[in-house]
Amino acid sequence: MSKLLVExxxxxxxxxxxxxxxxxxxxKGAFREGEKVIASRVGLVYVNGSIINIVPLSGRxxxxxxxxxxxxxxxxxxxxxxxxxxxxxxxxxxxxxxSSSYIERGASLSDFFAVADAxxxxxxxxxxxNNIDLTMVGPGLRKLKGGKIIEITPAKVPRLVGxxxxxxxMIKDMTGCSVFAGQNGRIWIKGKTPEAEKIATDAxxxxxxxxxxxxxxxHMKGFLEEKCKSLKVEKKVSINKETKK
Amino acid sequence: xxxxxxxxxxxxxxxxxxxxxxxxxxxxxxxxxxxKKSAEGSARxxxxxxxxxxxxxxxLGEPYPDKPEEGSIMVNVELLPLSSPKYESGPPGxxxxxxxxxxxxxxxxxxxxxxxxxxxxxxGKVWLVFIDIYPINAAGNLFDACTIAxxxxxxxxVFPSIEGNKVDYSTKxxxxxxxxxxxxxxxxWKVGNELLVDPSVEEESAANSxxxxxxxxxxxxxxxxKGKDDPMLADEIEKAVELAFKTTKDIRGHFKK
Amino acid sequence: MxxxxxxxxxxxxxxxxxxxxxxxxxxxxxxxxxxxxxxxxxxxxxxPKDLFPKFLQNPKSGVLxxxxxxxxxxxxxxxxxxxxSRRSKEISMVMEKSLLPVLDLQDFPKSVxxxxxxxxxxxxxxxxxxxCAASLALADAGFEMKDLVCAISAGLVGDKVVLDLxxxxxxxxxxxxxxxxxxxxxxxxxxxxxLDGEISKEDLKRCVDFGIKGCDQILEVQKxxxxxxxxxxxx
Numbered sequence: 001m002s003k004l005l006v007e008x009x010x011x012x013x014x015x016x017x018x019x020x021x022x023x024x025x026x027x028k029g030a031f032r033e034g035e036k037v038i039a040s041r042v043g044l045v046y047v048n049g050s051i052i053n054i055v056p057l058s059g060r061x062x063x064x065x066x067x068x069x070x071x072x073x074x075x076x077x078x079x080x081x082x083x084x085x086x087x088x089x090x091x092x093x094x095x096x097x098x099s100s101s102y103i104e105r106g107a108s109l110s111d112f113f114a115v116a117d118a119x120x121x122x123x124x125x126x127x128x129x130n131n132i133d134l135t136m137v138g139p140g141l142r143k144l145k146g147g148k149i150i151e152i153t154p155a156k157v158p159r160l161v162g163x164x165x166x167x168x169x170m171i172k173d174m175t176g177c178s179v180f181a182g183q184n185g186r187i188w189i190k191g192k193t194p195e196a197e198k199i200a201t202d203a204x205x206x207x208x209x210x211x212x213x214x215x216x217x218x219h220m221k222g223f224l225e226e227k228c229k230s231l232k233v234e235k236k237v238s239i240n241k242e243t244k245k
Numbered sequence: 246x247x248x249x250x251x252x253x254x255x256x257x258x259x260x261x262x263x264x265x266x267x268x269x270x271x272x273x274x275x276x277x278x279x280x281k282k283s284a285e286g287s288a289r290x291x292x293x294x295x296x297x298x299x300x301x302x303x304x305l306g307e308p309y310p311d312k313p314e315e316g317s318i319m320v321n322v323e324l325l326p327l328s329s330p331k332y333e334s335g336p337p338g339x340x341x342x343x344x345x346x347x348x349x350x351x352x353x354x355x356x357x358x359x360x361x362x363x364x365x366x367x368x369g370k371v372w373l374v375f376i377d378i379y380p381i382n383a384a385g386n387l388f389d390a391c392t393i394a395x396x397x398x399x400x401x402x403v404f405p406s407i408e409g410n411k412v413d414y415s416t417k418x419x420x421x422x423x424x425x426x427x428x429x430x431x432x433x434w435k436v437g438n439e440l441l442v443d444p445s446v447e448e449e450s451a452a453n454s455x456x457x458x459x460x461x462x463x464x465x466x467x468x469x470x471k472g473k474d475d476p477m478l479a480d481e482i483e484k485a486v487e488l489a490f491k492t493t494k495d496i497r498g499h500f501k502k
Numbered sequence: 503m504x505x506x507x508x509x510x511x512x513x514x515x516x517x518x519x520x521x522x523x524x525x526x527x528x529x530x531x532x533x534x535x536x537x538x539x540x541x542x543x544x545x546x547x548x549x550p551k552d553l554f555p556k557f558l559q560n561p562k563s564g565v566l567x568x569x570x571x572x573x574x575x576x577x578x579x580x581x582x583x584x585x586x587s588r589r590s591k592e593i594s595m596v597m598e599k600s601l602l603p604v605l606d607l608q609d610f611p612k613s614v615x616x617x618x619x620x621x622x623x624x625x626x627x628x629x630x631x632x633x634c635a636a637s638l639a640l641a642d643a644g645f646e647m648k649d650l651v652c653a654i655s656a657g658l659v660g661d662k663v664v665l666d667l668x669x670x671x672x673x674x675x676x677x678x679x680x681x682x683x684x685x686x687x688x689x690x691x692x693x694x695x696x697l698d699g700e701i702s703k704e705d706l707k708r709c710v711d712f713g714i715k716g717c718d719q720i721l722e723v724q725k726x727x728x729x730x731x732x733x734x735x736x737x
Contacts (some may be wrong), residue, residue: 005261011728011729011732011733013641013646013650013651013724013725013728013729014604014641014646014648014649014650015604015647015648015649015686015687016725017686017688029646030378031648038648038649038688040606040646040647040648041641041644041645041646041647042641042642042644043644056644057272057644057732058531058532058642058643058644059531059643059644059645060531060549060550060643060644062609072246088549088550088551088552088564088610088612089552089611089612089613116246117247118246118247128611129561129611130611130612133654144247146247146250146251147247147251148248148251148262149246149247149248155644194260194262195264196260198262198263201262212732279622279623280573280575280576280622280623281623282540282543282578282623282624282625283575283577283578283623284575284576284623285575287575294528296527298573298622300574300575300576301575302574302575302580302581304580304581306521321574321584323584324569325618325620326529326548326569326616326618327530327544327545327546327618327620328527328529328546329529329618330529330530330548334569334618336585348614359686375574375575375581377573377575377581377584378573378574379620381525381526381527381544381620382527382528382529382530383529384528384529412579414578414579414580415578
């Protein structure tokens with residue numbers, strides 16, 4: 001008989017024995033050693049049937065195909081840009097993927113994206129050799145103008161987005177700010193006033209800090225309601241506009 | 246960069262990213278004796294998320310030939326790669342050297358420590374005061390943090406005892422260093438056209454100019470350093486000095502009596 | 503020479519009080535502070551990042567680089583001169599060797615992970631404290647690890663086998679032997695073993711046994727520190 005030694009959603013650390021016996025299988029963040037299933041990183045226990053997964057609570061971003069990320073233009077060649085996406089290696093954006101309209105060969109690339117520009121982009125391919133391809137063709141993908149970018153632990157991004165985007169929508173609706181969360185932990189925030197942006201920022205950091213608590217949505221709702229009281233009436237109008245869209 | 250532009254656009258509205266006023270410092274705390282066993286004096290300073298620690302080591306050494314009866318100080322700031330992804334291992338770069346020298350000047354020039362009282366008659370040697378300063382988490386305003394940490398460590402320090410003209414580090418005396426002044430620095434940063442104190446990392450990179458002013462408790466200026474690329478107008482300097490004066494008075498209140 | 507009673511009154515197999523905390527340096531990917539007696543080590547992890555020069559890169563895995571440093575004022579006597587010394591280079595190297603067996607950096611080929619450890623105050627056992635702090639910081643940074651690494655020194659003071667020597671014991675006039683050990687607690691594998699002094703084979707075995715026993719207590723402190731970060735926030 002296989003025995004599970006940890007509770008669901010418990011915080012575990014590397015080397016901690018999760019289960020004994022062959023009925024349980026190590027999923028992500030776990031491995032088998034003889035009869036034992038052992039955690040290989042700090043995280044929360046999620047048991048899915050016989051599989052034990054460890055959902056990480058920290059860690060650097062590892063690029064995956066189809067991730068939408070926020071990158072900074074670091075350098076360019078005559079036919080592509082090098083983009084810092086918060087990984088050990090730069091990703092590359094080639095001329096053909098930079099725009100849905102035709103860019104002539106020999107055009108000045110900085111007319112499109114200049115060094116230090118921030119872009120919302122999507123990963124189309126990741127090879128074993130760390131070659132990461134990006135595209136700017138797709139809904140919402142664009143150069144980010146104005147606003148600010150903050151960084152949170154990439155592991156917490158799914159929580160910030162919430163189920164079907166519920167958490168991030170709540171922050172957007174209540175503060176009236178545009179908020180985009182890159183899978184790489186970079187969050188772009190742009191609002192009508194610095195006060196609204198400050199509340200959205202604080203909210204994002206609060207989700208990061210309390211990502212693993214139960215009832216986070218209610219907690220966040222309370223926080224946002226309290227904070228948004230100080231926003232002037234005119235902003236409530238803009239919130240309505242936002243929701244009407 | 247997008248965030249620097251954002252910081253600058255906010256200052257035009259009279260705002261800062263974290264909601265502070267231009268003349269508002271983050272929470273400041275000073276802790277003494279954080280390396281009691283090893284150092285003769287030590288302190289930890291936190292300004293918001295910035296954390297800097299400083300330690301004082303004393304040694305008996307040969308005096309400078311031109312001042313045979315005076316001791317001296319040595320200030321060294323090391324920008325540890327532990328404290329920020331921006332710092333690299335290796336010999337000190339120009340940023341660390343500037344920080345060391347500005348901190349050194351502030352303490353040296355006002356006579357914060359009475360060098361004449363660092364003379365040890367019996368051996369003909371003098372006390373050398375080594376002040377080593379390290380950021381643990383570099384999150385803006387290291388200029389002020391380094392001077393505050395250095396002065397706190399100096400005020401925490403006591404002499405080790407002497408055994409036959411040699412320093413016995415294992416036994417400390419109760420004699421503090423001969424202190425005369427408490428210099429405090431405030432660096433005023435110019436972002437866009439506005440002057441502000443205690444910048445975050447983002448504000449520091451958005452700033453075009455900065456002015457460090459070190460004040461003593463008798464309201465005298467004992468060291469200054471204008472930094473970064475852009476020039477400053479004379480009346481901006483006047484305003485910056487006034488802002489620094491006001492701020493250093495507040496900071497001084499955080500020191501133990 | 504006889505060593506009757508420990509200077510600080512500890513039992514011969516008793517360690518000094520320990521404490522640990524993770525996430526102390528916000529700028530870092532992972533960080534930790536580890537205190538044992540009066541020895542205080544802080545560690546910060548940065549990376550993975552691009553590794554130069556290129557010939558140092560491993561195409562199949564990330565590379566671990568440790569940087570051990572004593573702060574200038576952290577020595578027992580004179581000021582420690584800033585900059586790397588032969589001693590700090592060697593300790594950095596043995597730290598890497600003691601941590602690598604548990605660390606999996608295969609997700610980050612060709613890159614480097616830097617672990618910076620600074621000693622704020624020292625009273626012997628600094629490389630062991632540095633390894634304990636580094637191991638915690640790597641776990642805090644979310645890297646895949648088979649286990650944590652615990653390190654402690656055991657040795658001989660005069661005629662007695664003792665655990666966790668402090669500076670005064672290392673300097674014992676009747677002679678002392680210092681054996682820093684790093685151990686993977688779950689398997690008992692030894693990843694660091696150095697020896698300073700003269701010892702019999704029998705006493706060496708007793709020292710290693712002492713060390714392995716001591717590591718259980720270290721693991722407990724490390725475990726609590728890592729979990730505290732997330733349970734405190736729960737409140």
